Amino acid sequence: MFKGKVPSTHYATWSKWIALITQRARIGNPNRPGIFEIIANWPDGEDFGLADNEEQEQVTRAEEAPPYNQLPADETCYALFTDGSCHIVGMNRKWKAAVWSPTQQVAQATEGEGGSSQLAELKAVQLALDIAEREKWPKLYLYTDSWIVANALWGWLERWKNANWQSRGKPVWAADEWKDIATRVEKLPVKVRHVDAHVPKSQANKKH
Numbered sequence: 226m227f228k229g230k231v232p233s234t235h236y237a238t239w240s241k242w243i244a245l246i247t248q249r250a251r252i253g254n255p256n257r258p259g260i261f262e263i264i265a266n267w268p269d270g271e272d273f274g275l276a277d278n279e280e281q282e283q284v285t286r287a288e289e290a291p292p293y294n295q296l297p298a299d300e301t302c303y304a305l306f307t308d309g310s311c312h313i314v315g316m317n318r319k320w321k322a323a324v325w326s327p328t329q330q331v332a333q334a335t336e337g338e339g340g341s342s343q344l345a346e347l348k349a350v351q352l353a354l355d356i357a358e359r360e361k362w363p364k365l366y367l368y369t370d371s372w373i374v375a376n377a378l379w380g381w382l383e384r385w386k387n388a389n390w391q392s393r394g395k396p397v398w399a400a401d402e403w404k405d406i407a408t409r410v411e412k413l414p415v416k417v418r419h420v421d422a423h424v425p426k427s428q429a430n431k432k433h
């Protein structure tokens with residue numbers, strides 16, 4: 226199902242998700258507007274192509290997944306945690322995308338040149354969809370620490386699609402990736418939940 230070998234650069238990611246699962250995959254601040262999440266390593270001149278009202282809008286959470294610890298036992302096998310990162314090596318950017326399965330206790334990762342940490346988050350979603358489609362899952366519960374991903378799957382994707390992937394007269398950022406994701410989630414039921422990735426060590430093994 227998954228590739229068992231995990232790049233050493235992703236050990237922090239696996240530790241983070243294991244800590245999150247241990248503490249019952251608690252949700253982040255639901256009142257925090259998604260567009261204001263902290264954006265690191267964002268390439269100059271790029272934006273999400275969102276109108277001002279979209280940045281402030283509280284989207285409907287019709288497709289929100291339950292906390293991982295509240296999933297029925299026979300549904301946990303359809304849950305995946307995703308993460309993406311980007312770092313600079315010499316003069317070049319390199320992104321890495323990772324998917325973690327808590328039931329299989331294994332991970333799969335992919336990487337590429339250029340991009341940003343936000344692009345890597347989208348690549349991680351695509352990787353999760355690859356796994357679900359390959360294994361012929363009837364559904365996917367997606368857990369992400371990216372508010373951009375969560376808000377897009379909660380409602381922005383449909384708005385962008387209806388606007389021909391344009392906003393304020395220019396293409397939506399990473400339109401090709403979003404188009405691919407939108408097409409695939411039309412065929413596979415996906416529920417997403419935002420989880421807080423920044424867990425203090427003191428809380429990593431705390432039961433809630």
